[in-house]
Amino acid sequence: MSVAVHLDGITKRFPGGVLANDQIDLEIEQGSVHVLLGENGAGKTTLMNILYGLYEPTEGRVRIDGEAVDFDTPQDAIERGVGMIHQHFTLVDPMTVLENIALGWEPIRYGGLAIDDRAIEADIRELSERYGFGIADDIHTPVEELSVGAQQRIEVVKTLYRGADIFIFDEPTSVLTPQEAEQLFDVFEELTAQGKTIIFITHKLDEALTAADKITVLRDGRTVGTVDANATTQDELARQMVGRDVLLDVDKEPVTLGDPQLSVANLSVSNEQGIQKVRTLDLTVHRGEIFGVAGVDGNGQSELIEAITGLRDHTAGEISIDGRAIGDLSRRERMALGMSYIPGERQERALVLDFDLVQNAVLGNQRDEQFRDGRQIDWTAVREHTEEIIETYDVRPPDPQASARSLSGGNQQKFVVGREFLRDPDLVVAAHPTRGVDVGSMEFIHDQLLGMRDQGVAILLVSASLDEVTSLSDRIGVLHDGAFVDVVEPESVTKEQLGLMMAGEQRETEPAVESQ
C-alpha cells in the first residue's frame, strides 16, 4: 500500500511560545483508517489544521502522495484532495441538503445566470448510492430537520463532492449517539473500500480500537508511538495517552439511600413546537443515589431536565425538592435551593463565550452572598474562586483572564463541571458530564460524582454513553418516547437488554441469569 500523507518533523509554535506540536513524524497509508489519539491539548487538532492549511507549520513539511505541498488556505488543501469534517458542522441550517452540498461549488448554466440543480442532484444521488449513504430521499429537505447523525453524513457527502481523497474527522462522535457512531464507522468502511484515506481524531479508546487500522498516540505535542489497532489494548493506550496507569473501571461503594431529594410526579413537558416530549413521567432521586437516565437522544431527556432545572415550563405534573413543590419557582429560586446543573449544550448555555473565566465563574452565583458586596460583585472573591476551579479541575491554559471561547471543548467542560460541583449542591443534574473530556479528567469527574453521592448528594445523570450510565448509576430509568420503559438496577440487565429497552421494548420476563 502506498503512503497518502507524510508529515515530516512538524513543529508548531504559537505566538506566546506555546509548543503545540514538537517534531512530529507521521505516515498515513492510503485506504486506511488512521486514528490520532490523545488527550485534550495533546496537539491532535493543531496537527490536522496544519495538514488542512489552516495553520502554517513552524518547521517541517507536509507531503501528499510523496509530493511536498505548501497549503496557505483550506482552499488549497481541498484542491489537493484533503477535506476536513469539523466537530461543529459548517452547514447552513435553513438551506436544503442539495444547497448545502453545492454551496460555493455550484455548477452553473447560461454563463452564470443559473445554477444547474439537476447536475448537482445527479451527482449527489450517484455519491449516495456508491457509498450507501441513503440520503437520496432528503435531498430537498432543509438540514435543520435532519438528525445530527444525518447532518454529519451530509458533511461527508459535501467533502466527497469537492473531490476529497483524504478525510480528516475531528472528534466526530462527540455529537453522536452510540448507534449513530456505529453508522459513522460503517461510512468509514465504505470510504476506505473505495480507496479513500481517513484520519480520525479522537480521545475515546473504544472508538479508536473499533474503527482504526493504525493508531498513533500523541501526548504533549509529541508522538508516543504508532501501533496496529489489533495489537494493542485499552489499558495500553490509556497509559500511553496519560503517561501513567489509569483506572478505567469505576470503583463504587454500596449505596446508602437517604430521603427523596427530587420527586417528579405525572410530569408532562412539550417542546417549542408544542409536541409533547415527556409523558406523565414519575421519578424519584434519593439522597446518596445516582439515578441514571439511559435513552437515545431526542426521547425527552433534554425536556425532562430543563423542566426540572427551571429552563422550561411543564404542561402538567409536579416537581418537588426535599418535599417542597418547586414547579412555579424561577430558575434562580431553584438554584438557591442547592441545585447544580451541567447542561449538555455547554457552549450555548453553560458559558458566556466572550467573557473571561473569572466572569464565567460567577455565572449562576452572581447573587450568592459569597460573591457579593452589597450591590457590587466581589471580583476579588470571584477571582480566587476561579483559580480554585482551574487548579482543582486542571483547566488548561490555567489563565483566569482567558476567554471561555479560547478554551478547547474538553477544558470548557472541566471548567463548567468544576463551577457546578463547587457550589456545594444538594442535587446535581448532570447531562453528559464527561462529553469531550480526556480520559484522565473523566476519571476525576467520575470520582467527584461518586464522592458527592457518598456524602448524600442526590444525582440525576443523563449520558449518551451507556458505559457511563451503567457504571455510575445505582438505578437506571430507560427513557423511550418521553416515558420510562422500566427502572432497573444496572447489575440486573445486560447492555443488549438495555439497548432493546431504549428502542421501546418492555422486558417480558426477568432475565433468567443475573449477569455478573
Place this chain on the structure above:
Amino acid sequence: MSQLKERLERLFGTLVRLSTGQRILVSLAAVIFAIGVGMVVILGAGYFATCDSPVLFILGAEFCYNPIEVSLVLFDGSFGGNFEIARTLRWTTLLLFTALSFAIPYKAGLFNIGAQGQFVLGSLGAAVGVIWAAAFVPGGAVGRLVLVPTGLLVGAAVGGLYGFLPGYLKVRFEMNEVVTTLLFNFIATAVAFVLVDRYFVDESIQGTQTEAIPDAAALNPQFFANSADFSLPVFVFALGIVAAAYWLLTRTTVGYELRAMGAQPKAAIFGGVNERFTTLFSMTTAGAIAGIGGALFVLMVLGRWQTGPPPLGFDGIAVSILAGNNPLGLLPSGLLFGALQSGGQAIQFQLGIPSELVGVLRGLIILLVATPELFRMMGQRLDRRGVIDIETGGSD
C-alpha cells in the same frame, strides 16, 4: 466551506480582532479622511454655487467656498476660544446622555433607537414641571435647590416611562424594540406638539412654545461666556452619570446580568438571569437618562420648551457606536461630535455656507467614522449567532 462565508469571516474578523488602541487609530484616521473628503465636496459645491464674490480661483474656475478656510473655521469654531469651547462642551454634555441611552440597552442586547423621543418628552416634562412647581416655592437659592432637582426628576420620570413602554411591549407581546422605539420617536414629537399647542402654549409670543422657566430653575452659565448656554457644573454632573453607568455595568450584579444577557441570552438564563428584568431595567434606565438630558436642554440651553428640537437622540446613537458602546469611550467620541456640531454652526454663521452643506460635511464624518465600529458590531453579532465563525486566538 462557502467562499462567501470565508470572505465575510475575513472582513469581519479583521475588525473584530482589532485591539482598543488600533480601534482608536482607525477612528482618528477616519476623521482625517472624512474631513479630506468633505473638503473636496465643499470645493465641488463651491464650483456650482453662485455667489457675488468668489473666494478661490483655480485654473480660471471660480469657487465660492475655500475648503482650507472651512476646515480652519471648523476647528476654530469648536476649540478657538472660551465661547467656542463652551459651545462644544454644551453639545458634548447633552450627547453624553443620549449616547448612554443607546449604550446601556445595547449591553443588554437591545437596540434603543428611541433616545430622541425620550429626550423630547423628558424635556417637555421638565419644562412643565418646573413652571408648575415654581408657584409653590420662593425664588432665589431655596427655589433653585427645589426646582432644579424637580426638573431633572420629572425629566427622568417621563423619559424613563417612555423607555419602559417599549420594554414592556417586548416582554409582554414580543414586539421588536427596534421598531417600537423608532416609531415612538414620531409619536413623542407629535404628542409634545399637541400638548404644548393645546395646553401649555405661551400666548404672548408667536410659535409653539411654553412660557419661559422661572429664573430660579435656569442653570446659568458658569465659568464660561454667557451666550454659550453652558454651565460647567452640569458637564461635571454628566461625567458623574457616565462614571455611574460604567460602575453599573462593570461592578454591580445587575450590570453583570445585563452584559451576560447581551452577550449570550441562553447562558444568562441558565445562570438565573431574568430576561424580563434586564429588558425592563435597561430600557427604563436608558429612557430616564435621555429624559435627564432633555431636562438639561431646557434648564441650561433653551430656558423653555419649543418645537423643533435638534436630533441629539439620533446623534447619540452614532456617538455610542463610535465609542464601541463603552461608557468611558463616550467621552472622546462625545467630544468629537460636540465639536462637529459646534464647528458646523460656526461655518454656517461665519462663511455663509448653507446649512445643508454643513450637514453633508457632518454626515460624511459620522458615516466614515462610525462605519468601522458598526461593521465590527455586526461581525460580533453574526459570530455570536453562529452565522460566521471568527477565530479569536487560542490553540487546539
